[in-house]
Amino acid sequence: MITKERNTEFWVISDTHLIADSLHDEGPAFSRMQKTSQGKDLYYQEVALTAFMRMAQRKKPAAIIVTGDVTFNGERVSAEKFAQIFKPLKETKLLVLPGNHDIFDGWAREFRGKKQFYAGEISPMFWRSIFDKSYREAEDTDPSSLAYSVQLNPQYFLVLADSNLYGKEETTAAPYTRGIIGDEQLKWIEKQFRYAQDNQLRPILFMHHNLYVHNPAVNRGYVVDDAAKLRRLCTRYNVKLAFSGHIHAQNILGPQDFTPTTEIVTSSFCSNDQGYGVVRVHSRHITYVRRNFDMTRYLTEKDKQNYTLEHFHKYLKNLQLGSISADMMQSELNKYHGDVNLVREMGKLFGWMNYHFFTGHNYIKQSELKKIYASKAYKTLIEHHPEYRLYLNTRLLPQAMAFLFATNITLD
Numbered sequence: 001m002i003t004k005e006r007n008t009e010f011w012v013i014s015d016t017h018l019i020a021d022s023l024h025d026e027g028p029a030f031s032r033m034q035k036t037s038q039g040k041d042l043y044y045q046e047v048a049l050t051a052f053m054r055m056a057q058r059k060k061p062a063a064i065i066v067t068g069d070v071t072f073n074g075e076r077v078s079a080e081k082f083a084q085i086f087k088p089l090k091e092t093k094l095l096v097l098p099g100n101h102d103i104f105d106g107w108a109r110e111f112r113g114k115k116q117f118y119a120g121e122i123s124p125m126f127w128r129s130i131f132d133k134s135y136r137e138a139e140d141t142d143p144s145s146l147a148y149s150v151q152l153n154p155q156y157f158l159v160l161a162d163s164n165l166y167g168k169e170e171t172t173a174a175p176y177t178r179g180i181i182g183d184e185q186l187k188w189i190e191k192q193f194r195y196a197q198d199n200q201l202r203p204i205l206f207m208h209h210n211l212y213v214h215n216p217a218v219n220r221g222y223v224v225d226d227a228a229k230l231r232r233l234c235t236r237y238n239v240k241l242a243f244s245g246h247i248h249a250q251n252i253l254g255p256q257d258f259t260p261t262t263e264i265v266t267s268s269f270c271s272n273d274q275g276y277g278v279v280r281v282h283s284r285h286i287t288y289v290r291r292n293f294d295m296t297r298y299l300t301e302k303d304k305q306n307y308t309l310e311h312f313h314k315y316l317k318n319l320q321l322g323s324i325s326a327d328m329m330q331s332e333l334n335k336y337h338g339d340v341n342l343v344r345e346m347g348k349l350f351g352w353m354n355y356h357f358f359t360g361h362n363y364i365k366q367s368e369l370k371k372i373y374a375s376k377a378y379k380t381l382i383e384h385h386p387e388y389r390l391y392l393n394t395r396l397l398p399q400a401m402a403f404l405f406a407t408n409i410t411l412d
Contacts, residue, residue, distance in 0.1 A: 001151045002093050002137060003062045008153050010063040011056070012277035014208075014245030015099065015268035018045045019072035020081040023110040023119060030111035039320040040270045042072065047309060048274065049085045051298035060091045061278075062152065067245040067266060068099025068164070068208030073107035074175070076120040079130045096131045097160045098146055099208040099246065100179060103127060106171040121170045140192065144184035149192045156281050157201035159192045161185065163209040163224045177221035179209035179246075181230055189230070193237035202411060204286075205234065205242040211263045214251045222247050231259045240409050241286060243277070250275055250290060252407055262409050264288055272320055272355065273313050286409045321351040345377040 017040050024030040026043070034042045041048070056064060064086070071078040079102070086094045101107075108119040124146055128135055135141065138148040145162035152158050163179035181189070189205075196203040205211075209224040211231065224230065234242070235258055242261050248268035255261060267275040274293035279286060292313070299309055308315045349372070372378050382389050 001153065003153050005062070005153055006155060007280070007282050008062045009278060009280045010065060010152070011061045012065050012067065012206075012243050012264075012266050012279060013052070013269045014067040014266040015069040015248055015270065016045060016049060016066065016082070017042075017069055017072045017101070017268070017270045018049060018078050018082050019075060020078045021046050022081075023075055023077055025112055027111060027113045029114050029116050033109075033111065033116075039272070039316075040072075040268065041316060041319060042270075044309060044312070045270050046081065046085065047299070047303055048270070048293075048295055048312070049082065051295035051303075052269075052276075052293060053086050053089060054298040055293070055295075056089060056092045063093040063095050063150075064089075065095045065158070065160070065206060065243070066097065067206055067243055068097055069101045069245065069268075070096060070099065071102050071105075071122070073109065074102050074105025074122050075108045075110070076122050076126055076130075077110075079122050079127070083130050083133075093137055093150075094131075094134060095137065095150060095158070095160060096134050097206060097208065098127060098162060098164055100164050100175050100177060103146070103164060103166040104169065104171055105166075105175045106173040107175060118172075123170075124166075140188075140195075142185055142188040144182070144188065147185055147188060149195075151201065152204075152281070155200075155202055155283060157192070157196040157199075157203045159189060159196075159203055159205050161189060161205065161207040163207040178225060179207075180225040181207075182226070186226070186229055186233065190233055190237075193233060193239065197237055203237065203239050205239055205261070207242070207244050208246050210244045210246060210265060211242050211261065212253045212256055214247060214249070214253060214263075214265055231256075231261070234261045235259050240411055252288075254407075262407065264407070266290075269293075272316055274316070284411055286411070288407050288409070317355065320355045321348075342377065342380060345375075346381045349375070349377045349381065 019042050030042070070082050102122055103124060104121050108121045109116045110119045122130070127146055135148055137150045139151050141148040142162070147162040148160055150158045150160065161181060162185065163181055165176040165179055193203050207224065210222050211224065211227055213223055239261050242263045244263060244265050245268070247265060248271060249265065250267040251265045253263050264277060266277050269276065274295070275290055276293055278289045278291055295312060296304070296310060303309050
């Protein structure tokens, strides 16, 4: 048991995608990787995570739970660095579960000058060894995967599932995006839920892949393959809350159909606005609030001399708006349109919508929606790329539907 306090707090972060500083020299090869990393910050995550650890030292949550993609692309050195960063925590437990980029990822690389070199990958055995402090807290571990369970306090029981697909040895292949729990792990998860039920504990589920469809246009490979089976277990054992990551976007979905589970997806910590979840558990309810990490007060005096670190959210926003969406769209749409200003407006629109979706701000006023739908940029974009209609419309939803940043889950 992590704490005997009945009213306690834990934090959730996801998709930190740390690449250890020792694996690159900030040369041309690494610079190219940063430019194609879909808005992830690769340069400053050691500093950002160290600052986050310092905040935890001060505020002392019972636990920090990381829902996968700890590393950039499964570099063993990066996982070791992550564990080292959080090692100073004394009163807060670090509970880590893997994502699709962590175990036997054939994209693991280090970068020197203009070249990339293969980096050592993470096996399941290495994962357990590197994060041995997490597994030491386990009430039970699944022999068929990297899943484990932890009793948080006298009332709550945490089930940390392994939803990832990976082989049995190092590889040069790309990591799988999709995930699956599998029959063996499903049996183990049911055993954990039954244990919680028999001991009057309330279960909370954690995994990397999603339980529900959070975007009708973008969900293939993100919802775990056997979600229907897992949802049946959640229904049978009245699991009221689940956390996941993977899509890099902040979103909350309440109970679906007959499944009583509210699922909270945490956005990527290395992108956008460094979102993290603050979860407070009480005897009859749980509260959740999403917060942005302001790391400036936790930087060293040396770090504060760096303009980018002092204005980190502006830097992250520019990464998202510039390197992902706007630049990509402008490059593609230039093939079809001669009007440079119109192309620029379409690129800005696409980038703006993506940024707001990933930070959980995609629910906007009806009046603003009407202006967007009436704009030449939107109409031209849909005319030439009708396949984007559903994708864009899911990023432009009525404001009344929003409860992305805070929610209250009643347990009785």
